[in-house]
Amino acid sequence: MSVLPASLRRLTPDRLRDDVRLRALAVGLGVIPPRTMHSAEDARVLLDAARGARRVVEIGVYEGSSALALCHALGADAELHLVDPFGRHPDALPSGWGATEWATRRVVERAARMRGAHAPSVHWHVILSSELASRWSGEADLVFVDGDHSEAGCELDWSCWAQFVPLGGRVVFHDARADRAGGRGLPGPTAVVARHFRSDDPALGWEIVAEADRTVAVRRVA
């Protein structure tokens, strides 16, 4: 089934387009694409950070738009770990929005199928990111933080996951540039990035290596 043209999709009343179950059906069947949650500049920062990565963790998958981008960019030797408890989430999404595991899995499976033998291996974790961190072993050379956007939630992700990132590895924060001229973001991730990477007392051994629009990439340097 092919995706409906945008001109046709725009005729759909908002109430229908935002109905979680109807949306899930249409997204899962491939009639409409997943909502794009990042701009071209956001995607560039994320995909630059993903270059050569072997083990990537995406926290907050929603309908799968950034998972698709990662699935296209990573090589067959890479693992893509997708973490999301799914459902509605007051600190992660506009009111009334939610995604379903069924639909998002289908979106990512289609993308992986298209890449055939070149696709990364995809691993699903339908739990909170902090629960996964508590049982994680080994390294994660890219962690994309795009889950709970409250300050406490984003701080928890940073504190749980930074320990697994090796020298040269990266953490990418979405929605973290509300305090930059021309930048965008939300108060929670913006405060976490400002505290750890822009303050007079920054996190030791980390530096900002790229940023644009709503996205900030930091790298472990020591």
Ligand SMILES: C[S@@+](CC[C@H](N)C(=O)[O-])C[C@H]1O[C@@H](n2cnc3c(N)ncnc32)[C@H](O)[C@@H]1O
């Ligand atoms: C902004 S959306 C993610 C957008 C996605 N990265 C994309 O580009 O399409 C946030 C998602 O984070 C999920 N979420 C919220 N809290 C979470 C947590 N503690 N761990 C993992 N995912 C979480 C929500 O269920 C929601 O689907």
